[in-house]
Amino acid sequence: xxxxxxxxxxxxxxxxxxxxxxxxxxxxxxxxxxxxxxxxxxxxxxxxxxxxxxxxxxxxxxxxxxxxxxxxxxxxxxxxxxxxxxxxxxxxxxxxxxxxxxxxxxxxxxxxxxxxxxxxxxxxxxxxxxxxxxxxxxxxxxxxxxxxxxxxxxxxxxxxxxxxxxxxxxxxxxxxxxxxxxxxxxxxxxxxxxxxxxxxxxxxxxxxxxxxxxxxxxxxxxxxxxxxxxxxxxxxxxxxxxxxxxxxxxxxxxxxxxxxxxxxxxxxxxxxxxxxxxxxxxxxxxxxxxxxxxxxxxxxxxxxxxxxxxxxxxxxxxxxxxxxxxxxxxxxxxxxxxxxxxxxxxxxxxxxxxxxxxxxxxxxxxxxxxxxxxxxxxxxxxxxxxxxxxxxxxxxxxxxxxxxxxxxxxxxxxxxxxxxxxxxxxxxxxxxxxxxxxxxxxxxxxxxxxxxxxxxxxxxxxxxx
Amino acid sequence: xxxxxxxxxxxxxxxxxxxxxxxxxxxxxxxxxxxxxxxxxxxxxxxxxxxxxxxxxxxxxxxxxxxxxxxxxxxxxxxxxxxxxxxxxxxxxxxxxxxxxxxxxxxxxxxxxxxxxxxxxxxxxxxxxxxxxxxxxxxxxxxxxxxxxxxxxxxxxxxxxxxxxxxxxxxxxxxxxxxxxxxxxxxxxxxxxxxxxxxxxxxxxxxxxxxxxxxxxxxxxxxxxxxxxxxxxxxxxxxxxxxxxxxxxxxxxxxxxxxxxxxxxxxxxxxxxx
Numbered sequence: 001x002x003x004x005x006x007x008x009x010x011x012x013x014x015x016x017x018x019x020x021x022x023x024x025x026x027x028x029x030x031x032x033x034x035x036x037x038x039x040x041x042x043x044x045x046x047x048x049x050x051x052x053x054x055x056x057x058x059x060x061x062x063x064x065x066x067x068x069x070x071x072x073x074x075x076x077x078x079x080x081x082x083x084x085x086x087x088x089x090x091x092x093x094x095x096x097x098x099x100x101x102x103x104x105x106x107x108x109x110x111x112x113x114x115x116x117x118x119x120x121x122x123x124x125x126x127x128x129x130x131x132x133x134x135x136x137x138x139x140x141x142x143x144x145x146x147x148x149x150x151x152x153x154x155x156x157x158x159x160x161x162x163x164x165x166x167x168x169x170x171x172x173x174x175x176x177x178x179x180x181x182x183x184x185x186x187x188x189x190x191x192x193x194x195x196x197x198x199x200x201x202x203x204x205x206x207x208x209x210x211x212x213x214x215x216x217x218x219x220x221x222x223x224x225x226x227x228x229x230x231x232x233x234x235x236x237x238x239x240x241x242x243x244x245x246x247x248x249x250x251x252x253x254x255x256x257x258x259x260x261x262x263x264x265x266x267x268x269x270x271x272x273x274x275x276x277x278x279x280x281x282x283x284x285x286x287x288x289x290x291x292x293x294x295x296x297x298x299x300x301x302x303x304x305x306x307x308x309x310x311x312x313x314x315x316x317x318x319x320x321x322x323x324x325x326x327x328x329x330x331x332x333x334x335x336x337x338x339x340x341x342x343x344x345x346x347x348x349x350x351x352x353x354x355x356x357x358x359x360x361x362x363x364x365x366x367x368x369x370x371x372x373x374x375x376x377x378x379x380x381x382x383x384x385x386x387x388x389x390x391x392x393x394x395x396x397x398x399x400x401x402x403x404x405x406x407x408x409x410x411x412x413x414x415x416x417x418x419x420x421x422x423x424x425x426x427x428x429x430x431x432x433x434x435x436x437x438x439x440x441x442x443x444x445x446x447x448x449x450x451x452x453x454x455x456x457x458x459x460x461x462x463x464x465x
Numbered sequence: 466x467x468x469x470x471x472x473x474x475x476x477x478x479x480x481x482x483x484x485x486x487x488x489x490x491x492x493x494x495x496x497x498x499x500x501x502x503x504x505x506x507x508x509x510x511x512x513x514x515x516x517x518x519x520x521x522x523x524x525x526x527x528x529x530x531x532x533x534x535x536x537x538x539x540x541x542x543x544x545x546x547x548x549x550x551x552x553x554x555x556x557x558x559x560x561x562x563x564x565x566x567x568x569x570x571x572x573x574x575x576x577x578x579x580x581x582x583x584x585x586x587x588x589x590x591x592x593x594x595x596x597x598x599x600x601x602x603x604x605x606x607x608x609x610x611x612x613x614x615x616x617x618x619x620x621x622x623x624x625x626x627x628x629x630x631x632x633x634x635x636x637x638x639x640x641x642x643x644x645x646x647x648x649x650x651x652x653x654x655x656x657x658x659x660x661x662x663x664x665x666x667x668x669x670x671x672x673x674x675x676x677x678x679x680x681x682x683x684x685x686x687x688x689x690x691x692x693x694x695x696x697x698x699x700x701x702x703x704x705x706x707x708x709x710x711x712x713x714x715x716x717x718x719x720x721x722x723x724x725x726x727x728x729x730x731x732x733x734x735x736x737x738x739x
Contacts, residue, residue: 079494086497402599407508410592414505417498446512453522454515455596457537462702463668464597464631465511465544 081377082420084290086413088227089379089387093409095231096238096388097395105184106239107396113240115139120242132244139245140252147260147267155274166283170213170229174206177232213285226288230381234388238396246393250386250437257431272429288384291376377420383432387412390440398444400452407447411439471605474621478598478628482591485636489584495577496584503555503588503639510551511596514544538666545665548589549658552639555585556646579647586639590632598628623703630706634664637713644717653716660709667702 100106112119115138118131153162179202186193209229212222241249260266275281391408398404415436423430458465476483490496518540525532559579567575601624612618638657645653 079498083494083497086501402603403596406592406595406599410501410504410508413501417501443508443512446516450519451511451515451596454511454518454540458541458668459597459600461534461537461668462627463537463541463665464627464706465541465548465593465665 081290082417084377085379085416085420088223088288089384089413089416090409092227092231092234092384092388093391093412095227096234096392097405099181099185099231099235100238100392100396103184103188105187106235106392108239109242110239112242115142116241116245120244128244132242132248135242135245136248136252139249140256143253143256144267151267151271151274154271162283166285167210167214170210170285171206173229173232174209174225175202177236178202178205178228181232181235219291223288223290226381227384230288230384231388233381233385234392237385237389238392241389243393243397246389247441250390251441253386254431254434254437257433261429261431269429287378287380289376289378377423379432383436386433387416387436387440390437390444394440394444394448398448398452400448400455403452403455404444404447407443407451408440411443412436415439468606470621471602474605474625475598475602477622477625478594478602479591479632481629482587482594482632482636485587486591490587493577496581499559499577499584500588500591503585504592505588506551506555506585507548507589507592510547511544514540514547517543541665541668542662545661546658549642549654549661552585552589552642553646553654556643559585559643579643583636583640583643586636586642587632589639590635593635594628594632597631598624626703627706630703630710631664633710634661634706634713637710637717640717641713657713660713664706664709667705 116135117138118134120128120131122128122131150162179198182198182202185191208217208221209225211217212225213229237246260268263269391405391412394408395401395405415438416432419430419432419435486500490500518536521536521539522533525536527533563575563577563579566577601621605621611620617623638661641653642657645651645657
């Protein structure tokens, strides 16, 4: 893979997230794909109080010089991006854990999904293990089939189908699942509510969500909605997946994630490469982005969007080329992205200072002529969901209770940190699940079985270590 | 137990640490990462030490009370030593990170100095405090009466104070330890390990409870049975711990170098040698 950071993550994310079965219980499927995250291209960071790590802002200017310096700068910015991802992941987990602890609906056993047909209420441990393995196998195959279906649809340019699929899935999440969630919360706190008010609330919540996620909206609102729908999905998984099946699925999905993103013939990697060949972006609705997305929607034939898409995709390519060439960029501030935009607007021209000046005088919305924006970082919604499933399951079923939850939480954050570090080093799309889920699983089982008895004894004898 | 007890105890235990975090850690992404990584290192050390303890317990006779007590004390001492070992490992890791950052930066200045990285101690402390206190706080929200069987009614309060002091201690130990590693003053590191062993060993002075309620998470209530009368507890555990904390604080403020603010005068690579 080349150093095209920008769109890689978007692609992967785009797909699968919720395209899968809009069906009743969604679940599953969305996952895998989403789990990529990557540095995006330079985008303006709309966060007014953006931190700079104590570094002077002008460091961004020097980024076009050497590869090494680019690497340092990504590492330097790495800390900020890690925090930009820590916050939403933490928020999602907090929402899920708070719901699990207070609303008993999500820990009550009310049947299972059709994707996990084998029950775990068996007589022997062996039978239970076998059933859970079969359940996990069925679920993973469904996910793989869906992923391949999506890649095929994308390859044959059935954008309308994919788009419709996505819209139906988010409709389901934003309206139906939030309705159920709200209903259960009201039941838990014994709040009397009439249907008319409820309908009004759900309608507003859902419509604003659809607009923010699929079209335009304030960045924070979009991020909040993405976190909320991830939390809702995670709660559905926690409720309907039996215990051993859930842990097995988590483990197998991290392996699948690793394979699908890094293997040359992996579906997600093929998706990314196809999108790159076409110079398109995937669906921004399915990725959590820490900075403002300029691009609106891939499926539209909007020339504005296309131009922006091509502009942003080529910008990064050219920026990388420039870095590789070690060329001196004394172009008066007109970087290649800007030139690309100019070309698309008024046709290819000889790039003379006069023509540049003339074009610059045009009232264009060339964000490119401004200071190079900071890189944002993207994380797929599937990653959010599976992190929250792990922590939620830990809080629901662990005997160590809060200790286990806390341990899993720290483990996942450290895994995310390590993944971002690898990202800064390798600069290509990476799976976000394997490291975090591995740490999370190890810490869950270790804390629950080893640390908890130890801490119990320590607390009993009032030892503080 | 009421919401007041819950909030009171949680603020006693975590208030100072929260203040430290809010005022000095939250604004700097690097410090947040160092904090979380510190918590992770403490967690790993706890995991390994509890693994060792677990194996020892499983390999021994569960009915033999003095043996179990002895194994627990051994577990505590081993855990303390392992924690300090991980503190040293973390120091090594941070050293490498600083060298990496310095090498990558343009003017040879690291964005964070080794003194600030002693916030790792705060990470250790927060995790240690959380693991001690959180289940207690969760129980404090539920129904029950502390000390209903005639034991000390201030169980939650003393636990909260002990947790607060332990968080402070871990922070100061972190500062002293890193300073000792930086300046090759081995006596500082030995002093940290020594005081840690003493403080952790203080808990053994508490007498045992006659029986334990097997109710799992609500077992905290029955733990109150294990506390002696309050004055004895203060003398034996909380007092010395607070004293050590004060001494460590003095040492880390006076003996340790002043904190270099981020982006301030740069000592030049390698960072901050005394």
